[in-house]
Amino acid sequence: MKFDSPLFDRIRVKPDEDRRLRTSLPSCDWPGCAHGATHRAPKGRDHEREYWRFCLDHVREYNSSYNFFAGMTEDAVARYQKDAVTGHRPTWKMGMLGGHRAAKPRTRFDNVYDGAEDPFEMFGELGARPRRGPTRQETERRMVRNAERKALHALGLEIDAQRTEIKARFKELVKRHHPDANGGDRGSEDKLREIIEAYNYLKSVGYC
Numbered sequence: 001m002k003f004d005s006p007l008f009d010r011i012r013v014k015p016d017e018d019r020r021l022r023t024s025l026p027s028c029d030w031p032g033c034a035h036g037a038t039h040r041a042p043k044g045r046d047h048e049r050e051y052w053r054f055c056l057d058h059v060r061e062y063n064s065s066y067n068f069f070a071g072m073t074e075d076a077v078a079r080y081q082k083d084a085v086t087g088h089r090p091t092w093k094m095g096m097l098g099g100h101r102a103a104k105p106r107t108r109f110d111n112v113y114d115g116a117e118d119p120f121e122m123f124g125e126l127g128a129r130p131r132r133g134p135t136r137q138e139t140e141r142r143m144v145r146n147a148e149r150k151a152l153h154a155l156g157l158e159i160d161a162q163r164t165e166i167k168a169r170f171k172e173l174v175k176r177h178h179p180d181a182n183g184g185d186r187g188s189e190d191k192l193r194e195i196i197e198a199y200n201y202l203k204s205v206g207y208c
Helices: 017-024 056-064 074-084 136-154 163-177 189-204
Strands: 039-042 051-054
16 A cells, blocks of 8 residues: 555545645635635626636636626616615615505504604604604703703702792802801802802792
8 A cells, every 4th residue: 555545534634635635625616726715706796606616727817806796887886786785675765655544454564653652753654643742842941941950959949949949049059158258168169169060050040
């Protein structure tokens, strides 16, 4: 038996890997090439998931001249690229399938948005009857009211406090927590700063 026989490749310290590839791989699809096909390349448009099998040299040559859009006009290429954004599936603008609900057959998608909160009135274009959520002005007003409540609480006042009451309370608290009124003690500076910020905020929103 010859010592360079392929039978010894499995136990050889450094087996002849190229020889083993040649015996286990299919032949290259390039005309006239007898090398093993170590790489694959796509066959092209309309032949998705179909591949050529080439050796390294020929797959490089094939890829250097490969053009998926070969034979297509510029308009056809542009349409293909646009459709590729949605996976070549049909799409419609919102509201294009709307109209009178009684004029089209009912499906399992009918009324799917009914009762949903729709602050931007988007689902109405689909013929749904969503629940009206708070308007932007109402939401902003609620946020301001919460901030006003916090500022009034810092001054020790209720939400219905009047302008004169706020000013009088501010002057009283400033005198009480000012370092000059406490023999130079700065322990109330944080509280004083909170009172001033609360009062300035109430002034900025027209509360006082």
